[in-house]
Amino acid sequence: MQKKSLRIVHYLNQFFGGVGGEDKAHIEPQVIEGAVGPGMAVQNVLGEQGTVVATVICGDNTFAEKIEETAGEVLELIRPFQPDAVIAGPAFAAGRYGIACGAVCKAVQEQFSIPTATGMNEENPGMDLFREYTYIVKTPKTGIGMVDAVSKMVSIVTRLADGQRVGKPSEEGYFSRGLMTNDLSAQTGAERAVAMLLDKLKGKPFESEISLPQYDRVEPAPKIQDMGSATVALITDGGLVPTGNPDKIESVGATKFGAYSIEGVDGLHPDDYEVYHIGYDPIFVHEDPNRLVPVDVLRDLEKEGAIGKLHNKFYTTAGAVCIVENIRRIGQAIADELKAEGVSCAILTST
Amino acid sequence: MRLELEMVHIKGIQFSDRTEIVDGEIRINRDELQDLLEKDIRFSKVDLALARPGEDCRIVQVHDVIEPRAKTGGNGEDFPGALGKNRMAGQGSTRVLRGAAVVLSDCNEKGLYPTREPNGEIIDMIGPAAEQGIYGKTFNLVVMPRPADRVNPQDYRVALKIAGLKAAAYLAGADQDSTPDAVEVYELPSLNEPAQGLEHLPRVVYIFQMLSMQWEPIPGEPVLYGTNIEGIVPTILHPNEVLDGAVLNSYRSICMETYVIQNHPMIKELYRQHGKEIHFAGTIITTAHNNPPEFERTANIAANLAKWVLSADGAILTKAGGGAPEVTLSQTARRCEELGIKTTIALVPMTADVRDPRSEASIIFNMPELNAIVSMGNPSVAPLELPAVGKVIGRAVPMPNGSLISDAHVRRSAAIKGILCQMGSSKFKAVRY
Numbered sequence: 133m134q135k136k137s138l139r140i141v142h143y144l145n146q147f148f149g150g151v152g153g154e155d156k157a158h159i160e161p162q163v164i165e166g167a168v169g170p171g172m173a174v175q176n177v178l179g180e181q182g183t184v185v186a187t188v189i190c191g192d193n194t195f196a197e198k199i200e201e202t203a204g205e206v207l208e209l210i211r212p213f214q215p216d217a218v219i220a221g222p223a224f225a226a227g228r229y230g231i232a233c234g235a236v237c238k239a240v241q242e243q244f245s246i247p248t249a250t251g252m253n254e255e256n257p258g259m260d261l262f263r264e265y266t267y268i269v270k271t272p273k274t275g276i277g278m279v280d281a282v283s284k285m286v287s288i289v290t291r292l293a294d295g296q297r298v299g300k301p302s303e304e305g306y307f308s309r310g311l312m313t314n315d316l317s318a319q320t321g322a323e324r325a326v327a328m329l330l331d332k333l334k335g336k337p338f339e340s341e342i343s344l345p346q347y348d349r350v351e352p353a354p355k356i357q358d359m360g361s362a363t364v365a366l367i368t369d370g371g372l373v374p375t376g377n378p379d380k381i382e383s384v385g386a387t388k389f390g391a392y393s394i395e396g397v398d399g400l401h402p403d404d405y406e407v408y409h410i411g412y413d414p415i416f417v418h419e420d421p422n423r424l425v426p427v428d429v430l431r432d433l434e435k436e437g438a439i440g441k442l443h444n445k446f447y448t449t450a451g452a453v454c455i456v457e458n459i460r461r462i463g464q465a466i467a468d469e470l471k472a473e474g475v476s477c478a479i480l481t482s483t
Numbered sequence: 484m485r486l487e488l489e490m491v492h493i494k495g496i497q498f499s500d501r502t503e504i505v506d507g508e509i510r511i512n513r514d515e516l517q518d519l520l521e522k523d524i525r526f527s528k529v530d531l532a533l534a535r536p537g538e539d540c541r542i543v544q545v546h547d548v549i550e551p552r553a554k555t556g557g558n559g560e561d562f563p564g565a566l567g568k569n570r571m572a573g574q575g576s577t578r579v580l581r582g583a584a585v586v587l588s589d590c591n592e593k594g595l596y597p598t599r600e601p602n603g604e605i606i607d608m609i610g611p612a613a614e615q616g617i618y619g620k621t622f623n624l625v626v627m628p629r630p631a632d633r634v635n636p637q638d639y640r641v642a643l644k645i646a647g648l649k650a651a652a653y654l655a656g657a658d659q660d661s662t663p664d665a666v667e668v669y670e671l672p673s674l675n676e677p678a679q680g681l682e683h684l685p686r687v688v689y690i691f692q693m694l695s696m697q698w699e700p701i702p703g704e705p706v707l708y709g710t711n712i713e714g715i716v717p718t719i720l721h722p723n724e725v726l727d728g729a730v731l732n733s734y735r736s737i738c739m740e741t742y743v744i745q746n747h748p749m750i751k752e753l754y755r756q757h758g759k760e761i762h763f764a765g766t767i768i769t770t771a772h773n774n775p776p777e778f779e780r781t782a783n784i785a786a787n788l789a790k791w792v793l794s795a796d797g798a799i800l801t802k803a804g805g806g807a808p809e810v811t812l813s814q815t816a817r818r819c820e821e822l823g824i825k826t827t828i829a830l831v832p833m834t835a836d837v838r839d840p841r842s843e844a845s846i847i848f849n850m851p852e853l854n855a856i857v858s859m860g861n862p863s864v865a866p867l868e869l870p871a872v873g874k875v876i877g878r879a880v881p882m883p884n885g886s887l888i889s890d891a892h893v894r895r896s897a898a899i900k901g902i903l904c905q906m907g908s909s910k911f912k913a914v915r916y
Binding site: 260263264300301307308309310311312313314315316317318319320321322323324325326328329330332333338340341342344345346347385411412413415452453454455456457458483 | 685687697698699748749751752753756760761773796797798799805806807825826827828829832833834835836837838839840841842845846847848849850851853854855856857858859860861863864865896904906907908909910911912913914915916
């Protein structure tokens, strides 16, 4: 039985659509039957599998100025052609074009529920914005990657249109879209580990299943010139909270922090605090919370004049299995608050 | 040192007049076993229950799972140091009831450490948790001892473990004479023997992090030959010792059970490749400490043993706990690489936002030489939708939202025993699509 010939609509900007350059970046969406410009490459790759039945062209500025509205207009131009899939771009590193391609694909996916694909370089702002809503194939910055990108885009949408699954981002060359799953490998973790070590020992190529995280390098703030007049704040990620955890800070994967008054208090009392943190044994902190948040010692230093003042609140969250982006957000919020309240240094305690 | 594991394949389990194994069915004299276990004065009472694959039940508060095993031939000690006398494990012959398990269910109302799950970790005999996990497919004897008055929670948990070992040895000891269904042989040349045709093969060691000091170790918990290892300095064990009852799971390790240690997947795979692709040079056991100076000390000593005693060309490392263990593991691996030992790490990556494609960091180390890492499934991914069950075995408490543990609910895979495994038995691989 012959497979159905797929109807593809292609989205291009004014430049790739052959209308003009920057001077034409404000043109309204328009549609032409058949393939245009890079659409020929799409048709080439498609071959017998399908036809580029129409090309929608729109100016990059038009789109950038009113994304939702323009996407809607593009959709209406696409609708009469009843495509089986939509391809946009590829946009390479062009930011406005990338956003337009992403927006078109997202709208088509949501409204028509048909497969979409586009292509961008990883620095294209459209990539992070739309990666979850469509398939964005990885491209180099400029058009030399045209044929390769088009091949991948076509391959993805034709398989999806046929009801087939698309493979992993690293295999297929697209930016990961979101959901992490636990795939079932053909081999156990032990088998894969020994096999990977063997490849490494033999000098054969291998691919780590987990890539190493990239950490920022943070420039430290300049040192305090006069500690005797500095206000010091205490911060902990050991999950110390007032008994009952009034702000319901999560003991794992925390998304929030608490700020609790230590105004006029010489030391933390064990009856007033407890630990919500699944990653360590809180037994010693429950006996004496000052072991984690050393209010008692800082008060002594305050009285001796070694520090100017102990800040009137301590800050706390639970640093157990946290998502880096959440913790970064918490850190920023605490830093902003300390800065606003004239605190010049902070001691962070961890476990 | 030669170890023979004699497998008896188990196809059923039931209570009966006599304890015996007949045609693959375990028959248990319930009163006799109860009496045996109730001799421990730390218990007021011991309840026993059976859970078979496909039965509509859920076991809660699972503390550990142990494979029924007993030495044969009269010259070995079962679980030496913990149950039997302190003799060397790992040689002679051991009878294994393959397809059966002793499941320990904690009946102490006083929780020892804070747990997110008031019903602890569970085993389902039906549904997706049974399909994905090991223990939904084994014929299980569930042991539920009640603590006697004034027994403190730590002593109770030591007694609980011993009860499990007693039950495991009791069951396997019921069949000493029948012809086993299969025999597995584990044998490695000793260090001072000539390499005998293995000279060209790379020497690979397994660095087995057995315990995490994230939580205060329970005094007296039998982890290594009957005692707790706590801050033990890294040391060398023969892999057979791990396979034959010298090493038991420690309380609060993550995604590890004694059952899997007895069937250690990494050790078995290294044995499988021994003589073909590698020379399996030995096993180094370590603890994961909870403070940076100790991380470095452990890393140094373990790597030195691998390099200067076992002459390793390569090393595989796994961990036992969460974050601090991951740091110890990575520092040990880095030290190995510095000494010229190529490493591969196998772990269950525990961080990363599983929904956000921008969230990249799944692990908490980034030394560039640690470029060979196997991912064994992320515990936050795809929690399982568990069905309602007809029967609950063990001490059940209401869930935080007021519903019952027997109700249908969604559960993280790490809160189900036997799905994820830090020693490599599962086939999961965390992938972001």
